[in-house]
Amino acid sequence: MHAVVLREFGPAQNLRYETVPDPEPGPGQVRIAVRAAGVHFIETVMRAGAASDLAPPLPELPAIFGGEVAGVVDAVGPGVDGSWLGRSVVTGSGTPGGYAELAVAAVEQVHPLPDGLGFQDAVAMVVTGATAVGLLDIARLTADDVVLVTSAAGGVGRLVVQHALAVGATVVGAAGGAAKADAVRKLGAEAVDYREDGWDDAVRELLGGEQRPVTVVLDGVGGPLAAAAFELIGEGGRFVSIGYASQVAFTPPPGPVAYVDALRALLNRPQDRPGYEGRALAAGARGELVPAVQSFPLSHAAEVHAALERRETTGKVVLVP
Known part of the structure; x- marks a missing residue:
């Protein structure tokens, strides 16, 4: 698959569009053919190698960023009901990250897409909306x-x-x-x-x-x-x-x-996150909260990070494979 890989912390141009092996879903996981991947500002801080008390720990390199993923389940791991195959889903916990054509996630952290909510809007709502x-x-x-x-x-x-x-x-x-x-x-x-x-x-x-x-x-x-x-x-x-x-x-x-x-x-209340995610997705599907989305090709991730750092984007930034 194609993915955006960080092999060395530093400036935005360190994000490289590469071909890497396809991930395989493990026990309790689904694999998602990515249709939209969210970009979060804190990922620009982590990419630069800066620690922040508002961010997760820095990843081991090489790394693929982007936990916010929406797409279609194309494979399931051991112990996962086959009915998930072909379903449109969204998650805020994709691994490896969503800056890729394929990502995996634990099935309990995956939400079926509500009717009326597209992939890009779902990615905007699952973390930013929550x-x-x-x-x-x-x-x-x-x-x-x-x-x-x-x-x-x-x-x-x-x-x-x-x-x-x-x-x-x-x-x-x-x-x-x-x-x-x-x-x-x-x-x-x-x-x-x-x-x-x-x-x-x-x-x-x-x-x-x-x-x-x-x-x-x-x-x-x-x-x-x-x-x-x-x-x-x-x-x-x-x-x-x-x-x-x-x-x-x-x-x-x-x-x-x-x-x-x-x-x-x-x-400090991670146990509340699934409920916030569900409420945000439902509010987006009902049109009560409407995200603004700027979408860019996956291969442009480095340029997108640079634009985020310059505060040149508006609304939620989304990468599309």
Whole structure:
């Protein structure tokens, strides 16, 4: 099969499109003919060889990244019911990774594709969507909230914006660049470009000044951007961290604003993950949460990693063999 292989940690160009042996499913596993494979930002950090407390341990090399896989079961291992053959499925735990034409996964970690959900959308929802569902459980947004979402054009950010609007909250999305801000506006939210000086003042202006402060920040960026967003929260509000794409964590000072590290809370509850995955896939099939997907050929994985690092992508990035 063809796969994208990392043989040495380092820059994006170290990802090479190669021919490797086909994987065989072991006991309790199915093999999936991959139709779509998700790319996660944290994989760019791991590819570079950097350790992160929000990432799995670095893999042994050579490695094939990409646990998010959707496709059709073409083989089953010992102990697996033959009825899985030919079924369209999705998993967040493919091994070797989904940057390949074939991947294997434990059958108990595989979800049948719900009716109405395509392969690419399923890949977007099984991990990114599940993360959004878990974060929203923690954030507990209501119609009374005034919500600021940073990285609002990203995979998780777009889903969070959709949910916040659906519950009736007032929503402002901060995104990097005019095109990304326009994408957030098309969802129905107000939007600002955080690359522009004074973006935080623009948020205040959109909300009518100091009389209507932000009640909840959902931050996926960290660093100076998160610090500026924190200053927009009114007394009694809450700052919910949903990651830090900048690779610089931000922890608010003690005070009248509640701080919740929602992503870390999710990572500490792996037993909840299957339920979040199922809920996210169902929400995607019903059209309640609609992911934005950018798809690229599998052979372009190196270019895709470089674009992710430059923050040039929007929504969920997917590789297609």
